[in-house]
Amino acid sequence: MVVNVAIVGVGLVGSEFIAQVIATQSKKIAVVAVANSRQFLTSPTPLTASWKTDLDSSSASKAFTLDSFTASLAASKATNPTVVLDCTSNETVAAYYPTWLESGFHVVTPNKKAFSGDLSLYKKIKEIANGAPGAPLVYHESTVGAGLPVINTLNDLINTGDKITKIEGIFSGTLSYIFNNFSTLDASAEPVKFSKVVSVAKDLGYTEPDPRDDLNGMDVARKVIILGRVAGLDLTQETVNVENIVPEVLRSLSSEEFMKKLPEFDNHFEQLNKEAIQNGQVLRYVGLVDPVHGKSSVTLARYPASHPFASLKGSDNIIAFTTERFPSPLIIQGSGAGAAVTAFGIYSDILKIADRTQQ
Amino acid sequence: MVVNVAIVGVGLVGSEFIAQVIATQSKKIAVVAVANSRQFLTSPTPLTASWKTDLDSSSASKAFTLDSFTASLAASKATNPTVVLDCTSNETVAAYYPTWLESGFHVVTPNKKAFSGDLSLYKKIKEIANGAPGAPLVYHESTVGAGLPVINTLNDLINTGDKITKIEGIFSGTLSYIFNNFSTLDASAEPVKFSKVVSVAKDLGYTEPDPRDDLNGMDVARKVIILGRVAGLDLTQETVNVENIVPEVLRSLSSEEFMKKLPEFDNHFEQLNKEAIQNGQVLRYVGLVDPVHGKSSVTLARYPASHPFASLKGSDNIIAFTTERFPSPLIIQGSGAGAAVTAFGIYSDILKIADRTQQ
Missing domain, CATH: 3.40.50.720 (NAD(P)-binding Rossmann-like Domain)
Structure with missing residues (x-):
């Protein structure tokens, strides 16, 4: 049958x-x-x-x-x-x-x-x-x-009674690509402007037709909500704190105008990146489910060189489950789109x- | 029911x-x-x-x-x-x-x-x-x-017709701990002698009663055989090439004598480590299933700083599946013992x- x-x-x-x-x-x-x-x-x-x-x-x-x-x-x-x-x-x-x-x-x-x-x-x-x-x-x-075996692994953890302390990850192939290329501690990498990385990602077909639909964090927020709900939390769009990294004045422009004006904000992103790099850290756009503090969010955060998020490559996704049984987190990474x-x-x-x- | x-x-x-x-x-x-x-x-x-x-x-x-x-x-x-x-x-x-x-x-x-x-x-x-x-x-x-969801993920890949190109990983918590501590590019880490790391691992209960039962690679070989068989290869102890890192003259000693004599080989391991570090690499003891070239092995290999195996911590395991659908490998890591x-x-x-x- x-x-x-x-x-x-x-x-x-x-x-x-x-x-x-x-x-x-x-x-x-x-x-x-x-x-x-x-x-x-x-x-x-x-x-x-x-x-x-x-x-x-x-x-x-x-x-x-x-x-x-x-x-x-x-x-x-x-x-x-x-x-x-x-x-x-x-x-x-x-x-x-x-x-x-x-x-x-x-x-x-x-x-x-x-x-x-x-x-x-x-x-x-x-x-x-x-x-x-x-x-x-x-x-x-x-x-x-x-x-990637994300939902099934989370279900296995929950169904066997493990306690989830934290779920943290890079859930957008687009934003993975953008920040892996923009923010790196690899001294041999050619420095690039933020607007340039976004424009290359757009040309490669990695972004939505309008890249603001990636940069506003709404897609990542949806994934945070899904993971949170599987973990037993009643998350909604209203209860997840999302850091929209599209500069405010660029939000109401046409898609074309947005791409044209984005270079004006290269200094803003370069400043953020410089502050991170000077501290031996990189910028990554991450989703977080935090059942312990009841805070779930999507933010542009910093990670030290030794953190698995820092060595991510290409447009790979990565997710780390920290639990009672996995205080050193269970991590899954690889291609998360296509x-x-x-x-x-x-x-x-x-x-x-x-x-x-x-x- | x-x-x-x-x-x-x-x-x-x-x-x-x-x-x-x-x-x-x-x-x-x-x-x-x-x-x-x-x-x-x-x-x-x-x-x-x-x-x-x-x-x-x-x-x-x-x-x-x-x-x-x-x-x-x-x-x-x-x-x-x-x-x-x-x-x-x-x-x-x-x-x-x-x-x-x-x-x-x-x-x-x-x-x-x-x-x-x-x-x-x-x-x-x-x-x-x-x-x-x-x-x-x-x-x-x-x-x-x-x-860690290793076997079930491999079965999912196989059952849906993906082609496995390579399975590579650090499958021993003990050897993970030993080499994560012995071989690191972190300049702030205190250099340690190989015999000292083994002895600390033994005291922590991370090793078998006789650490040679870890260092001889037989446990890792068993895991390579299991993964290879799940992937459809008829692997046996005879067809997996195992690098036993116990110095030959120490193999027939009593367990006590072994621990006493191991420091005499600190220079040997230090030399290997120095060669790796000078090339921006670290030593890791890895298992490999290679269906393409028909070669499966357990070896002491080198990985560059940017490789996920290099940033492994504690006694975590890590496994990377490279397949037709995941040319950038699907990686799973976390606590693999206890x-x-x-x-x-x-x-x-x-x-x-x-x-x-x-x-």
């Missing part, structure tokens, strides 16, 4: 996941439905490599609504455990999870919205997917650090559901 | 596991049997905090043999999924896993012997615990890096079995 997978959202990540499943000839997973925002396609047999053409051109494709898509999965669910995989970043799709779960579907997603938005939605999801035997399953490893590693996290999650529904 | 757990070996790790289960009032796990090398105790109800006294004094305790212990678990297995937890480091117990698995027990263990010894035993175990629906389950997270974190790995493994047998 296989687990059927119905995918909403077939952009880079959704497509890569299907490619990985096809390439590995998985005996445990069959992709039986795909949907974009306009139409969807369901199939009684596993979809093949031609799924994209079929979805776009097939006369079998139907107009997409969440309700019509869900209704079309009734036959799948009657035969096999069925996972809805949400590869959108859409809030409306996230709000639909309770409906899927109550109808007996499992949910897997890299979409952060359900876990970092409205707290009542999150609680409703946890209430239905409550871990009781037979209850539907929700996995969202790829919402933080893509495929289709291949995000799809890996999704694939692992779905295999866990396959294993849990087939024993 | 709970998962019943029958424990063979109730030393530090076994006792700590029971303490964690009792402290967390687990609703998923019931410890129903405990055994030491002399006797065992089974109970129709979950064992309580008085288990140790009961095992030692109870008239219900019976003489231990693997067969009699197993026979006494028939009632448990008839009622609930039952895990045999091997907390010994015994080879004979490891050789019994196929018998347990063929009788329908699941196996969880931090005992390295079955996974790093006789290859035919390993293959037999994998043949029975083959992942098919209904097949018995084997989890051994704590055989490498204690509770009862609390080893029991954490065991507890997580058993919860996974609980989840897989109760859906």
Whole structure:
């Protein structure tokens, strides 16, 4: 018996996941439905490599609504455990999870919205997917650090009764890249201006179309909220203190004007960097969950050369769990963005559901 | 329904596991049997905090043999999924896993012997615990890096079709401690003699009673073999190249004589260290699985200051998985020894079995 997978959202990540499943000839997973925002396609047999053409051109494709898509999965669910995989970043799709779960579907997603938005939605999801035997399953490893084993490790710590003292990390590949390059103790590195690093990151496609959507810390805040909630804290956008590093006067400009004016603030960032370097430290943009002091935040902080955050490279993510059992923290680092590693996290999650529904 | 757990070996790790289960009032796990090398105790109800006294004094305790212990678990297995937890480091117990698995027990263990010894035993175990629906389950997270999510992450990479290019790490808390202290680029650190670091590590209880059992690399080799096998390689003691750093003339001495003579080789280690430091590098004792070149080894190697292995602290373990999807490696680090974190790995493994047998 296989687990059927119905995918909403077939952009880079959704497509890569299907490619990985096809390439590995998985005996445990069959992709039986795909949907974009306009139409969807369901199939009684596993979809093949031609799924994209079929979805776009097939006369079998139907107009997409969440309700019509869900209704079309009734036959799948009657035969096999069925996972809805949400590869959108859409809030409306996230709000639909309770409906899927109550109808007996499992949910897997890299979409952060359900876990970092409205707290009542999150609680409703946890209430239905409550871990009781037979209850539907929700996995969202790829919402933080893509495929890095972050959420599953945190769940293992919590479920075995460890006490979390602190969760601290660099959760944005973009901001990792920017500060790893801007702020370094490596004397052989060529000094660069902050605006230049941002502009290179933008050209490399590492930033959002408007880099202020990275620099304002909102994406990192979402990850802090997710980690905090998994750790049992009722975090919301209101209770996480976010240091927006976009200079105030640049916040209301057009995206183009912002990039043009950013160099005027190079001195500001250079000053911060100089103060750090003079103390043998580097600047890193970090998210913090602090259950002990009840303070969770996103800040531009300093770390000494010997700290693992200081030697981070490229656009890697890093996360450190300090707990009762791990006073010297359990640290996980590596690539935390990109289709291949995000799809890996999704694939692992779905295999866990396959294993849990087939024993 | 709970998962019943029958424990063979109730030393530090076994006792700590029971303490964690009792402290967390687990609703998923019931410890129903405990055994030491002399006797065992089974109970129709979950064992309580008085288990140790009961095992030692109870008239219900019976003489231990693997067969009699197993026979006494028939009632448990008839009622609930039952895990045999091997907390010994015994080879004979490891050789019994196929018998347990063929009788329908699941196996969880931090005992390295079955996974790093006789290859035919390993293959037999994998043949029975083959992942098919209904097949018995084997989890051994704590055989490498204690509770660090090493084996489960490697399994996730493999099961989703990633290609492992290299697995490299510091897998011995003892050798981590010794070289983190002996070889450092931190100019403010007081220089120490190699024999002194070994002797301090011994006094702290970090080493085996005879430190040569750490310095000979055999324990690290076992971990390399385990990781290699999980990654699909047929590694054995014969195919892993191990650099025994115990000077040859000290190998046949008594343990006492060894400690007395080791200072005569301080110059040898100091010379190695000086060569590294002059090149901006440090010495680290690492295990390597290299599927690409078919070379797996344990060696005293050098790493530059910017490498994550160079900034390791205390007795932490670290492991780096370089794969097709993670060309910049996925790295996990933290405490890799001690009862609390080893029991954490065991507890997580058993919860996974609980989840897989109760859906």
